[in-house]
Amino acid sequence: MTDAGRHPNITLLTMSEVKEITGFVGNFHVRILKRARYVKEKECTACGDCVEVCPVIIPDEFNMGLSSRRAIYSPFPQAVPGAFAVDITRCLGHNPIICGKCIEKCKKHCIDFDMNDEEMEFDVGTIIVATGMEAYDPTILDEYGYTRYENVLTSMELERLINAGGPTGGKVIRLTDSKVPKSVAFIQCVGSRSQRRGRPYCSNICCMNTVKSTIMLKEHYPDMEVKVFYIDIRAFGKGFEDLFRRSKGMGVRYIRGLPGDIKQDPRKQDLVLTVENTATNELESHHTEMVVLAVGLEPPSDMKAIQEMLALQTTSDGFYMEAHPKLQPVDSATRGIFFAGCAEGPKDIKDSVTQASAATARAMRLMNPGSLTVEAITAAVDPELCNSCGLCAKVCPYNAINVDTKAKTAAAVTGAACSGCGTCAAECPTMAITMNHFTDAQIEAQIDAVLEGNTAERIPVFACNWCSYAGADFAGVSRLHYPPNTRLIRTMCSGRVHEKFIWRAFAKGAPVVLVSGCHIGDCHYMHANQWTERRIKRIWKKMEKMGLRTERLSLEWISAAEGLRFQAVMEKMEKIRKSVTPKEIAETLRLVKGQKARSKGKASAAAKDG
Amino acid sequence: MEESKQDNAVRIGVYVCQCGSNIAGVVDCDAVAAYAGKLPDVTICRNQGYTCSEPGQNQIKNDIKEFGLNRVVVASCSPRLHEATFRQCVSEAGLNPYLMEMANIREQCSWVHSHDAKNATIKARDLVRSAVSRVRLLAAQTEMDVPVAPSTLVIGGGVAGIQAALDLADSGYKVILVEKQPSIGGIMARLDKTFPTMDCSI
Ligand SMILES: Cc1cc2nc3c(=O)[nH]c(=O)nc-3n(C[C@H](O)[C@H](O)[C@H](O)COP(=O)(O)OP(=O)(O)OC[C@H]3O[C@@H](n4cnc5c(N)ncnc54)[C@H](O)[C@@H]3O)c2cc1C
Ligand code: SF4
Ligand code: SF4
Ligand code: SF4
Numbered sequence: 001m002t003d004a005g006r007h008p009n010i011t012l013l014t015m016s017e018v019k020e021i022t023g024f025v026g027n028f029h030v031r032i033l034k035r036a037r038y039v040k041e042k043e044c045t046a047c048g049d050c051v052e053v054c055p056v057i058i059p060d061e062f063n064m065g066l067s068s069r070r071a072i073y074s075p076f077p078q079a080v081p082g083a084f085a086v087d088i089t090r091c092l093g094h095n096p097i098i099c100g101k102c103i104e105k106c107k108k109h110c111i112d113f114d115m116n117d118e119e120m121e122f123d124v125g126t127i128i129v130a131t132g133m134e135a136y137d138p139t140i141l142d143e144y145g146y147t148r149y150e151n152v153l154t155s156m157e158l159e160r161l162i163n164a165g166g167p168t169g170g171k172v173i174r175l176t177d178s179k180v181p182k183s184v185a186f187i188q189c190v191g192s193r194s195q196r197r198g199r200p201y202c203s204n205i206c207c208m209n210t211v212k213s214t215i216m217l218k219e220h221y222p223d224m225e226v227k228v229f230y231i232d233i234r235a236f237g238k239g240f241e242d243l244f245r246r247s248k249g250m251g252v253r254y255i256r257g258l259p260g261d262i263k264q265d266p267r268k269q270d271l272v273l274t275v276e277n278t279a280t281n282e283l284e285s286h287h288t289e290m291v292v293l294a295v296g297l298e299p300p301s302d303m304k305a306i307q308e309m310l311a312l313q314t315t316s317d318g319f320y321m322e323a324h325p326k327l328q329p330v331d332s333a334t335r336g337i338f339f340a341g342c343a344e345g346p347k348d349i350k351d352s353v354t355q356a357s358a359a360t361a362r363a364m365r366l367m368n369p370g371s372l373t374v375e376a377i378t379a380a381v382d383p384e385l386c387n388s389c390g391l392c393a394k395v396c397p398y399n400a401i402n403v404d405t406k407a408k409t410a411a412a413v414t415g416a417a418c419s420g421c422g423t424c425a426a427e428c429p430t431m432a433i434t435m436n437h438f439t440d441a442q443i444e445a446q447i448d449a450v451l452e453g454n455t456a457e458r459i460p461v462f463a464c465n466w467c468s469y470a471g472a473d474f475a476g477v478s479r480l481h482y483p484p485n486t487r488l489i490r491t492m493c494s495g496r497v498h499e500k501f502i503w504r505a506f507a508k509g510a511p512v513v514l515v516s517g518c519h520i521g522d523c524h525y526m527h528a529n530q531w532t533e534r535r536i537k538r539i540w541k542k543m544e545k546m547g548l549r550t551e552r553l554s555l556e557w558i559s560a561a562e563g564l565r566f567q568a569v570m571e572k573m574e575k576i577r578k579s580v581t582p583k584e585i586a587e588t589l590r591l592v593k594g595q596k597a598r599s600k601g602k603a604s605a606a607a608k609d610g
Numbered sequence: 611m612e613e614s615k616q617d618n619a620v621r622i623g624v625y626v627c628q629c630g631s632n633i634a635g636v637v638d639c640d641a642v643a644a645y646a647g648k649l650p651d652v653t654i655c656r657n658q659g660y661t662c663s664e665p666g667q668n669q670i671k672n673d674i675k676e677f678g679l680n681r682v683v684v685a686s687c688s689p690r691l692h693e694a695t696f697r698q699c700v701s702e703a704g705l706n707p708y709l710m711e712m713a714n715i716r717e718q719c720s721w722v723h724s725h726d727a728k729n730a731t732i733k734a735r736d737l738v739r740s741a742v743s744r745v746r747l748l749a750a751q752t753e754m755d756v757p758v759a760p761s762t763l764v765i766g767g768g769v770a771g772i773q774a775a776l777d778l779a780d781s782g783y784k785v786i787l788v789e790k791q792p793s794i795g796g797i798m799a800r801l802d803k804t805f806p807t808m809d810c811s812i
């Protein structure tokens with residue numbers, strides 16, 4: 001930790017948050033807000049004199065509220081940077097200065113209430129997201145009585161109690177009577193592995209953390225009775241089984257079964273656990289003086305900001321999704337952005353460190369050559385056809401298009417910033433934009449090809465490369481069966497699917513059409529699929545007016561991990577397809593042709609509605 | 611880009627991969643290849659055991675040279691898996707990599723329609739036809755070179771962020787390490803002893 005604080009190549013910005021990230025691989029532009037510390041970072045020697053005079057006393061979150069701190073504080077003795085900081089939300093006031101006692105007390109004059117939040121900007125080539133996780137808050141699990149019963153703690157709180165640097169100097173005591181408990185019971189999988197409450201996944205570290213804690217308790221207090229209630233103990237890693245055996249050898253009792261509830265003895269504040277022992281199939285009652293809930297790990301509650309800024313996707317567990325679960329485990333789907341540690345999923349320190357080194361290797365691989373080749377799939381504007389309406393610039397998620405609507409200069413695409421979603425090409429009312437490698441003609445040729453032959457039975461599906469097409473691949477890998485009359489047409493993004501593609505399919509006699517893409521919020525091209533949604537809604541309205549059944553055009557969001565959902569959607573489409581009669585198709589052909597003739601003169605009018 | 615024959619005619623090579631029995635176990639690859647061979651502008655069509663294997667790729671490269679192919683369709687697995695492989699393959703034979711198109715007849719055909727070989731074969735045929743009609747219209751694309759700044763933004767100063775920052779900094783890259791708390795360390799800084807070594811965390 002201290003190495004990171006003093007390394008000449010590392011700019012360490014604490015109390016800081018990333019405000020904005022623009023640009024693309026190799027050329028990210030980052031705006032960071034560094035909040036004022038009100039203590040000069042370089043000069044403070046962490047003597048702690050100021051703390052003595054601060055009148056504000058509040059629970060210390062670092063110690064899980066088991067101790068208190070002042071408004072001017074250092075989170076823990078080994079903190080990096082070591083300088084104290086003023087918690088300005090708790091300080092009596094700095095502008096104007098209401099108390100100011102700390103200022104007078106500090107002989108080195110490190111405290112400066114004139115400091116301001118600072119905004120900084122940097123250009124970086126790569127980004128590593130290492131935002132970690134949070135421990136599960138078991139308050140809502142009423143049966144365990146956490147917060148109702150003071151002697152029910154979380155594993156995180158036990159960590160602080162047993163820590164020599166913690167609030168009790170390492171002495172494990174009950175909060176009710178300050179005595180060392182004679183017995184402690186651990187409950188596993190709290191907030192994990194539950195379809196009902198908390199999280200469905202295994203949090204990876206809590207079994208071994210409990211094994212560790214039992215050994216520490218037994219080392220400190222050999223006579224303490226220690227029990228562990230569990231579903232199964234997952235001690236799969238190197239050296240783990242040894243540790244588990246050691247714990248059992250020290251007399252820790254492992255009892256298979258999770259307590260149904262905990263009752264408190266109101267006099268002594270001891271606890272009684274009722275549990276069905278699944279090894280003996282008997283209902284047992286266990287008396288204990290302290291309970292530790294082995295809480296699971298969750299994605300940080302505030303991860304949305306970074307996720308949206310970087311257009312990152314998450315897996316169903318809520319953690320960040322890798323570009324490929326086996327082959328690119330530390331890459332994100334966006335080039336130049338990598339994951340390290342628990343940001344990608346619950347894991348222990350060893351795995352976090354391993355993954356961090358892997359992420360740096362991947363980042364260095366990009367940075368080392370000094371330059372890289374970007375995708376050729378980009379948009380290009382024909383200035384002859386452009387009427388400078390500005391719509392393309394409005395829909396582009398990457399601000400890759402410049403157009404001066406007042407001066408009426410033609411739109412221009414910045415090739416290196418364009419990510420190739422094709423949304424602009426789908427929205428341009430004058431068809432001035434060519435999407436390289438996914439041109440109108442190329443896609444139309446595919447529409448015609450997949451509808452050739454037994455058209456009335458075909459289900460054309462537009463699928464985006466990153467989610468729904470990948471979801472179809474996943475259905476394949478999982479060998480899920482679905483109707484064989486489905487025909488996928490791949491585009492990079494659902495945003496590319498131009499309205500005219502859909503009319504063309506119907507005009508060719510398609511019974512149904514499906515447009516599919518990433519879930520809203522998960523689009524590989526930030527918010528491009530929101531334009532897809534608007535467009536489809538627009539088409540539904542037209543269909544309604546024309547007297548066409550809107551369900552024949554479906555819009556579905558399918559993620560790369562949702563093979564089952566892909567299968568279900570295909571089955572749904574087949575059901576709708578079967579309900580479409582030859583008469584309905586013939587009528588559609590007539591209506592679409594009529595609509596085409598009418599809309600010819602309307603192209604310029606459409607340019608005005610955004 | 612080398613084009614051995616200097617006329618504008620489109621000459622497409624179609625390669626139907628059996629993927630061992632992964633595709634051929636369901637889809638009638640002979641029938642698909644025979645069908646593809648008759649599509650307009652298809653100069654040559656082959657039915658191969660494993661197109662991604664070295665002999666498979668060499669066949670494509672040889673055909674590009676021998677028959678002056680200027681478009682290639684590979685009907686095999688998902689482009690998400692092997693598009694890069696076959697783009698590289700055709701470019702080694704002098705063809706622009708964007709003139710190669712894939713038809714996904716494994717993940718989206720043989721693997722999901724194994725209960726219906728007849729319709730799986732019809733679908734494979736349709737997907738090849740779709741790829742051929744697309745490849746005919748594809749144009750060469752060039753990829754741009756952009757500079758890469760030798761610096762990294764690390765968001766989060768837990769043990770993972772710290773390790774990443776140090777690895778990069780020790781290798782000579784500039785690192786901006788951003789932590790929302792007043793100190794780095796994350797959860798690990800709160801732990802006393804850690805498994806499996808039972809030693810101190812900080
Ligand atoms: C009770 C408990 C006991 C454990 N015991 C062990 C053990 O004995 N052995 C073991 O190997 N593992 C143990 N673990 C697991 C270990 O804590 C993790 O593996 C490790 O902390 C993961 O490190 P990380 O850097 O990925 O995440 P974190 O430690 O969560 O660090 C993430 C950091 O990023 C910061 N951050 C988050 N979001 C942002 C943002 N938007 N901007 C800026 N900064 C941000 C956070 O403030 C934090 O400092 C335990 C975990 C728990 C909960
Ligand atoms: S000014 Fe704020 S930090 Fe300083 S002593 Fe007063 S309350 Fe404490
Ligand atoms: S949407 Fe089309 S017409 Fe409008 S500015 Fe963009 S390129 Fe020009
Ligand atoms: S293709 Fe997408 S990223 Fe590129 S300019 Fe158009 S809207 Fe922007």
